[in-house]
Amino acid sequence: MDKMQSIVVLTGAGISAESGIATFRGPGGLWEGHRVEDVCTPEALERDPALVHRFYDLRRAALAGVAPNAAHRALARLDAEWPGELLIVTQNVDDLHERAGATRLLHMHGELRSALCAACGVRTPWSDALPPATPCAACGAKAMRPDIVFFGEMPYDMDRIEAALAQCDLFVSIGTSGAVYPAAGFVRTARWHGAHTIELNLDPSDGSIHFHESRMGPASVLVPEWIDSVLTDA
Numbered sequence: 485m486d487k488m489q490s491i492v493v494l495t496g497a498g499i500s501a502e503s504g505i506a507t508f509r510g511p512g513g514l515w516e517g518h519r520v521e522d523v524c525t526p527e528a529l530e531r532d533p534a535l536v537h538r539f540y541d542l543r544r545a546a547l548a549g550v551a552p553n554a555a556h557r558a559l560a561r562l563d564a565e566w567p568g569e570l571l572i573v574t575q576n577v578d579d580l581h582e583r584a585g586a587t588r589l590l591h592m593h594g595e596l597r598s599a600l601c602a603a604c605g606v607r608t609p610w611s612d613a614l615p616p617a618t619p620c621a622a623c624g625a626k627a628m629r630p631d632i633v634f635f636g637e638m639p640y641d642m643d644r645i646e647a648a649l650a651q652c653d654l655f656v657s658i659g660t661s662g663a664v665y666p667a668a669g670f671v672r673t674a675r676w677h678g679a680h681t682i683e684l685n686l687d688p689s690d691g692s693i694h695f696h697e698s699r700m701g702p703a704s705v706l707v708p709e710w711i712d713s714v715l716t717d718a
């Protein structure tokens with residue numbers, strides 16, 4: 485394969501599973517305890533803000549009890565040592581990539597440790613509980629909400645993601661079921677633009693057929709192995 489210059493990595497809940505954060509689909513999945521429609525849509529926030537805020541308060545508080553695993557740490561090493569272009573696009577709202585040291589990182593579905601003013605759009609770092617009707621420090625409106633992209637809302641930074649997919653030489657998907665768009669379509673976009681595509685996942689996913697290579701196993705094993713090989717060839 486020609487010398488790689490530009491890499492895009494997509495991560496999903498599977499990369500944080502071995503850190504103790506529940507994935508969404510599959511046994512014991514996060515959604516099993518809740519109907520998505522009840523906790524992760526603009527209508528739910530309108531209908532029952534206390535339930536939605538409590539759901540995200542619990543997930544935000546749980547971050548204190550988890551830590552990055554070997555897969556997050558390996559990606560942070562790639563971030564530090566890869567000489568070419570790199571963008572880590574995560575669907576996850578936890579902060580484990582940052583805590584492992586990643587910097588070339590983009591949260592397309594928002595972040596638990598951030599609060600968004602629904603009135604003025606200002607985002608504020610947030611680590612505590614976020615009661616409904618919390619006043620915004622910037623505009624004063626009582627409109628602070630979890631800074632999470634709900635179903636039916638547009639993911640963040642799609643222009644930047646699409647530009648990265650159009651010029652990358654390698655696209656690697658880690659720990660995602662390929663169940664939710666637009667992330668589920670990234671492999672086809674990258675492949676269409678000529679990138680080599682690799683899936684690292686515990687199980688076959690909805691998108692497995694679109695990858696040049698699909699390697700099955702835990703992220704904590706597959707990701708360090710892959711990054712060792714990439715940095716050896718760099």
Ligand code: APR
Binds near residue numbers: 576
């Ligand atoms: N190592 C690698 N992969 C794993 C591991 C692991 N230890 N454990 C689970 N997986 C894989 C599962 O096989 C599954 O394919 O991670 C994937 C998790 O899939 P989902 O639970 O659907 O999570 P994700 O793909 O991130 O969901 C995408 O859907 O609910 C929305 O906004 C939410 O960002 C989320 C999006």
